[in-house]
Amino acid sequence: MRRTALLATVTALVAGALAWPAARQADAAPVTFAHPGVTVSKSQLDFARTQVNAGAQPWKAAYDQMMASKYADLNRVPKPRAIVECGSYSNPNYGCTDEREDAIAAYTDALAWYITRDDRYAKKSIALMDAWSAVIKEHTNSNAPLQTGWAGSSWPKAAELIKYTYTGTWANSGRFATMLRTVYLPEVINGSNSNGNWELSMMEAAVGISVFLEDRTSYDKAMAKFRTRTAAYVYLSSDGALPKTVPSQNLDTTAKIVNYWQGQSTFVTGLTQETCRDFTHTGYGISAISHIAETSRIQGEDLYGTDVGERLRQALGFQSKYQLGEAVPSWLCGGSLTLGLGPVTETGYNALHNRLGIAMTNTQKLTEQNRPSGSNNLFVAWETLTDGDNPN
DSSP, X not given: OHHHHHHXXXXXXXXXXXXXXXXXXXXXXXXXXXXXXXXOOHHHXXXXXXXXXXXXXXXXXXXXXHHHXXXXXXXXXXXXXXXXXXXXXXXXXXXXXXXXXXXXXXXHHHHHHHHHOOHHHHHHHHHHXXXXXXXXXXXXXXXXXXXXXXXXXXXXXXXXHHHHHOSXXXXXXXXXXXXXXXXIHHHHTTOOSSSHHXXXXXXXXXXXXXXXXXXXXXXXXXXXXXXXXXXXXBOOGGGOSSOOOOGGGOOOSHHHHHHHTTTOOOOXXXXXXXXXXXXXXXXXXXXXXXXXXXXXXXTTOOGGGSHHHHHHHHHHHHHHHHHXXXXXXXXXXXXXXXXXXXXXXXXXXXXXXXXXXXXXXXXXXXXXXXXXXXXXXXXXXXXXXHXXXXXX
C-alpha cells in the first residue's frame, strides 16, 4: 500500500514537473513575433482598407474623420525636446502635449499611408519619429511614468506599420529603436503603485515596445505585471469579499483597499478601482487592457477567453450602462458618478462580441452611438476605423 502510494505521489510530481514548463510557456512571449503586431494586424488593416475603398460605413466615416484631423496634416511641424517635463495634471507641461500628439500623428500618418498608399504619409510618419529619436533623452517630474506610457503606446504602433508595410526606406529606424529601448522602456517596465490606469498604460507601452524590439524578456515581464494589475483593477464576484491587490502596494487591510478604491466599500462585478474617481481615468485603464489583450492575440496568445477577457467584458458593460444614463444607486460612489468614458470601447467590444459572440447590449449601444470614435488625444486613436466590426 505504502509503495503504491509512494509511486503514485512520485508519478504525480513528475507529471507536474513535466507539465509546468508547458503551463508557463502559455504566458511567454512568442518564439517569433508577428509584425505589424501592436494592437492592429495586417489582416485587420487590410479589412479596414477594403471597407474604406468600398465606401462602406462606419469605416469610411472613420477614415474621413481621421484624414480631416490635425494629426493627418502633412504640414505638421514636430516639436521634439531633449527633456519632456510633466507635472501632475500636466503642470508644468514642457513638451508633454507636443510629444503625445506627435506620436499620435506618426501613427495617424502610418494608417493614412496604409489605406491610401500615398507615400507622403509614410514619409511624414518617419519625419515625426526621426525628429524625436534625434533629440529626446528623458522624461522628468511626477507624471513622467504616465507620460512615457501614453507616448510610448503610440510610437511603436506607428513604427510597426512603417517598418513592416512601407515599401520605401527608413534610414533611422535603428536610432528610433534605440530611443524606445533607452528612453521609454526603462521608465515604464517596472510599473507603478499609483492608480491602476498608470500601470496599465505603462504596460501597454512596454508590451508594444517589446514587440517592436523583439525583446522577449521585457515582453514577459510586462505581460506578468499586466495580468496582476488587470485582476486588481476590475472586480469580479469570484474574487471574494474584497478585490484582488498588487502585492507591492501592501493593501493588507479592508480600510486600505476601500481607500484605494476611492472610498467604495460595496464591490460588484464590473466595478473598477477608479469608477468612483471618474469615468475618464477608468476609460484609460479599460482601453489599455483591451490594447494589450489585442496585441497578445496578434502575438499568438488569446487572453479574451481568460479572466482578462471576462474582466474587460464586465468593466465595459458596467461603465457603459451608466455612461448611457442609467440612474446611479446610492450604494455606488455615494450615488454620484463623474462620466466621460471616452472613445475606448471599440477594441474590446469587437473582440468579445463580434469574434466570441458574447451579447454586450450596453457596450454595443454606446459603441455604435459614439461612432466614429476618434481620438482622446493621449494614446487612443481611430479605433472605429481599425477595430469596428472587424472580423480579423
